Amino acid sequence: MLKKIVSRALIGVLALVSMSVSAQDENVEKKFSDYVEALKDEARSNDYSDETLEKAFANVKYYQRAVELDKNQPEFKLTLDTYLPRAVPEWKAKKAQEKYEEHKELLEKVGKEYGVQPRFIVALWGIETNFGSYTGGFDVISALTTLAFDGRREAFFKKQLWHALTIIQDGHIAPEKMQGSWAGAMGQTQFMPSSFMNYAVDYDGDGRKDIWGSYPDVFASAANYLSSVGWRDDVTWGRQVQLPEGFDASLSGLDTKKKLSEWADLGVTRYDGSKLPQRDDITASVVIPDDKEGRVYLAYANYDALMRWNRSHYFVAAVGYLSDRIRFPR
Numbered sequence: 001m002l003k004k005i006v007s008r009a010l011i012g013v014l015a016l017v018s019m020s021v022s023a024q025d026e027n028v029e030k031k032f033s034d035y036v037e038a039l040k041d042e043a044r045s046n047d048y049s050d051e052t053l054e055k056a057f058a059n060v061k062y063y064q065r066a067v068e069l070d071k072n073q074p075e076f077k078l079t080l081d082t083y084l085p086r087a088v089p090e091w092k093a094k095k096a097q098e099k100y101e102e103h104k105e106l107l108e109k110v111g112k113e114y115g116v117q118p119r120f121i122v123a124l125w126g127i128e129t130n131f132g133s134y135t136g137g138f139d140v141i142s143a144l145t146t147l148a149f150d151g152r153r154e155a156f157f158k159k160q161l162w163h164a165l166t167i168i169q170d171g172h173i174a175p176e177k178m179q180g181s182w183a184g185a186m187g188q189t190q191f192m193p194s195s196f197m198n199y200a201v202d203y204d205g206d207g208r209k210d211i212w213g214s215y216p217d218v219f220a221s222a223a224n225y226l227s228s229v230g231w232r233d234d235v236t237w238g239r240q241v242q243l244p245e246g247f248d249a250s251l252s253g254l255d256t257k258k259k260l261s262e263w264a265d266l267g268v269t270r271y272d273g274s275k276l277p278q279r280d281d282i283t284a285s286v287v288i289p290d291d292k293e294g295r296v297y298l299a300y301a302n303y304d305a306l307m308r309w310n311r312s313h314y315f316v317a318a319v320g321y322l323s324d325r326i327r328f329p330r
Contacts, residue, residue, distance in 0.1 A: 087318040114223035123323035163193030187211030
């Protein structure tokens, strides 16, 4: 008898919880719907057409998952030595080499025009979207609207939303095909809408900047981004090095730049212990992503450029490592 009473009580509690959650969901949906209408009014005042707005918001929905991911972005608990084999497994290195050969003629043309070594274009492509095979399954308008509605970074995500509406209004992509990450990063290059506006290129000349489906546009857009943020095609991205005993860690970090000869005078060597290249036209920083017992890099100008793309030393190391695997196949 007692078990029946407890069971009925639990059922009652669960029913009340379910009703409460349902009411909360309905309240959120109502507030979200009102927010969308307010956004439309604001967009009209910013000269977006009714046609654009009707198409863009036709199937807009609230993404609870996007809010959860934005609030709980995971922190790395790995080291580079454990992260790199996951980010660049052997199959990905091999595929990168195959993709490089497959698109070599186009890549070399783009690379020459923008002053970017093609292997870095392929490496970025591979790290960002596995060579275009996974570009994200979120509707970009819905994701950006949801994150603006959430309010923690409303100004940022509203700005991205306006750019996304411009992209639709200018005819670069149909709203239903504007797919991306939970944060609104789009296409094979994973550009945020603002990056699209600044760097996307209509390289195939069809009147659309198609970073979703056009290899010429994808490669040229990536190269244009790098070229615009200080890329150099006469140097690599960086190199793994060894530090001497007692190295002053306060000298590490991207804010400290020294000539290679100056680092050599301080006892920094190549990873194999040999001397650094004798080039005083190159300045570099010592970067210690984990600690002095882990991987240490001399970071060249291209390292800084890659940090503009994604401000993660792990991301840059993965792109650099994959580019090296393309350059020196095993």
